[in-house]
Amino acid sequence: xxxxxxxxxxxxxxxxxxxxxxxxxxxxxxxxxxxxxxxxxxxxxxxxxxxxxxxxxxxxxxxxxxxxxxxxxxxxxxxxxxxxxxxxxxxxxxxxxxxxxxxxxxxxxxxxxxxxxxxxxxxxxxxxxxxxxxxxxxxx
Amino acid sequence: xxxxxxxxxxxxxxxxxxxxxxxxxxxxxxxxxxxxxxxxxxxxxxxxxxxxxxxxxxxxxxxxxxxxxxxxxxxxxxxxxxxxxxxxxxxxxxxxxxxxxxxxxxxxxxxxxxxxxxxxxxxxxxxxxxxxxxxxxxxxxxxxxxxxxxxxxxxxxxxxxxxxxxxxxxxxxxxxxxxxxxxxxxxxxxxxxxxxxxxxxxxxxxxxxxxxxxxxxxxxxxxxxxxxxxxxxxxxxxxxxxxxxxxxxxxxxxxxxxxxxxxxxxxxxxxxxxxxxxxxxxxxxxxxxxxxxxxxxxxxxxxxxxxxxxxxxxxxxxxxxxxxxxxxxxxxxxxxxxxxxxxxxxxxxxxxxxxxxxxxxxxxxxxxxxxxxxxxxxxxxxxxxx
Numbered sequence: 001x002x003x004x005x006x007x008x009x010x011x012x013x014x015x016x017x018x019x020x021x022x023x024x025x026x027x028x029x030x031x032x033x034x035x036x037x038x039x040x041x042x043x044x045x046x047x048x049x050x051x052x053x054x055x056x057x058x059x060x061x062x063x064x065x066x067x068x069x070x071x072x073x074x075x076x077x078x079x080x081x082x083x084x085x086x087x088x089x090x091x092x093x094x095x096x097x098x099x100x101x102x103x104x105x106x107x108x109x110x111x112x113x114x115x116x117x118x119x120x121x122x123x124x125x126x127x128x129x130x131x132x133x134x135x136x137x138x139x140x
Numbered sequence: 141x142x143x144x145x146x147x148x149x150x151x152x153x154x155x156x157x158x159x160x161x162x163x164x165x166x167x168x169x170x171x172x173x174x175x176x177x178x179x180x181x182x183x184x185x186x187x188x189x190x191x192x193x194x195x196x197x198x199x200x201x202x203x204x205x206x207x208x209x210x211x212x213x214x215x216x217x218x219x220x221x222x223x224x225x226x227x228x229x230x231x232x233x234x235x236x237x238x239x240x241x242x243x244x245x246x247x248x249x250x251x252x253x254x255x256x257x258x259x260x261x262x263x264x265x266x267x268x269x270x271x272x273x274x275x276x277x278x279x280x281x282x283x284x285x286x287x288x289x290x291x292x293x294x295x296x297x298x299x300x301x302x303x304x305x306x307x308x309x310x311x312x313x314x315x316x317x318x319x320x321x322x323x324x325x326x327x328x329x330x331x332x333x334x335x336x337x338x339x340x341x342x343x344x345x346x347x348x349x350x351x352x353x354x355x356x357x358x359x360x361x362x363x364x365x366x367x368x369x370x371x372x373x374x375x376x377x378x379x380x381x382x383x384x385x386x387x388x389x390x391x392x393x394x395x396x397x398x399x400x401x402x403x404x405x406x407x408x409x410x411x412x413x414x415x416x417x418x419x420x421x422x423x424x425x426x427x428x429x430x431x432x433x434x435x436x437x438x439x440x441x442x443x444x445x446x447x448x449x450x451x452x453x454x455x456x457x458x459x460x461x462x463x464x465x466x467x468x469x470x471x472x473x474x475x476x477x478x479x480x481x482x483x484x485x486x487x488x489x490x491x492x493x494x495x496x497x498x499x500x501x502x503x504x505x506x507x508x509x510x511x512x513x514x515x516x517x518x519x520x521x522x523x524x525x526x
Contacts, residue, residue, distance in 0.1 A: 012278035012279050012283060014275050014276070016275070020275065045394055046272050046275070046391060072291045072292070072398065073294060074287055074294055074342050074343055075343035076281055076282070076287055076342050076343075077339070077342065077343065078342065080283060080284040080286075080287070081281075081283065084281050087281065092281060092282050094393055101394065102394055104280065104282060104393045105280050106281060112343065116298075117295070117298050132279070134280055135280070
């Protein structure tokens with residue numbers, strides 16, 4: 001009989017692209033770096049090569065505020081990926097960030113029954129590998 | 141002036157396999173089995189098929205159809221990668237092809253081993269159109285459609301007072317219809333209490349709010365209306381058909397209005413082409429990946445106002461004998477998940493008056509929708525023209 005422990009389920013991990021790399025670099029530094037059009041100034045997320053407003057291909061990433069308000073949420077009970085089995089049930093909040101985009105991330109330290117649309121929350125950062133830091137929210 | 145495509149094409153043949161959980165057959169075999177039945181139903185021979193639209197990603201490609209059905213001269217091969225909106229959107233492409241003479245008889249087919257093969261709910265990251273969800277949402281624990289669509293359902297509940305009781309009404313009514321059909325995965329009655337007691341998958345979706353992972357195949361044939369009238373079955377024409385793509389099509393999270401689907405755009409064009417409106421619809425087969433998705437589509441389609449989908453489905457309105465019977469075959473929730481091609485088949489049966497115990501009396505005009513890939517939408521409006 002083998003006594004080797006069962007292998008840990010692998011966490012789905014982000015693979016940054018040429019477009020999104022600055023966003024992920026920002027996460028690692030505890031910043032929310034959002035892509036802005038260098039020509040018309042409009043923010044866009046998720047990162048992509050062309051501004052859909054003025055079609056400029058020039059862009060810059062700027063640090064945005066970490067605050068936002070709750071747009072909606074779900075509570076994940078069924079672990080579709082076994083990595084998340086130990087964490088379930090967990091809340092995933094979709095948040096209207098002050099910087100003009102939405103961020104989807106776990107919301108910790110609060111019961112789902114307490115949640116209301118418009119509630120203020122604050123973005124936090126959790127390093128999960130050497131390269132990848134993931135966002136989560138706490139009640140502001 | 142009437143739209144150039146209005147009633148120029150018809151659903152001339154329909155076929156489906158048994159819907160099961162567990163099969164030894166491949167997705168391709170299921171697709172071909174259903175295709176042969178559809179060809180037989182139309183009174184055609186395999187050699188008459190000169191266009192194919194297999195489901196992508198699915199069990200087959202054009203080469204498989206040529207090799208298995210001995211197609212002598214395939215003139216058209218298409219994929220329509222729109223997830224659950226694919227099958228109804230494919231009708232638009234097929235209708236254009238037969239109306240212009242590019243092809244005579246176009247086969248649209250799906251074969252799926254969603255239960256016995258790779259489970260449908262875990263496939264997200266294999267689809268290129270889900271690359272953004274894979275990069276930004278899967279790592280934080282959001283990757284299954286049940287999770288990604290749950291946030292929109294929750295928002296609808298918070299804004300409009302929609303409740304689990306409303307969701308249950310869709311599940312229970314759909315199950316009643318499935319039992320009348322017979323060729324279904326779920327053949328035992330479901331009560332509101334059983335719905336409420338079923339385990340939570342991703343709040344607000346419980347197990348019985350979610351469509352099935354099942355095995356099965358389905359196929360239809362689209363032919364030019366003036367040719368189809370000489371075929372075996374009563375003529376069912378395509379009055380209107382359209383596909384629509386929402387803003388932020390690959391990310392629900394970034395969509396300005398989470399509750400806006402591609403169907404918003406498709407519905408307007410589909411109704412305009414058909415020259416009819418919601419009040420003219422006798423029966424509707426609404427893509428039901430989740431109970432909530434049905435409520436919201438009924439709003440978008442103009443059967444009720446935004447926010448009123450919950451109350452609208454109550455009091456028997458969506459059941460047989462109600463003002464708008466929906467999913468008279470049991471849908472994806474209770475019959476089987478063949479990406480909604482079973483909805484097109486059922487609507488065709490209703491308009492042919494072949495729907496057996498689930499027949500909607502005197503059904504003349506019906507509507508079918510597709511919904512998928514984070515919110516793509518499609519609809520077709522069919523008419524009994526026999």
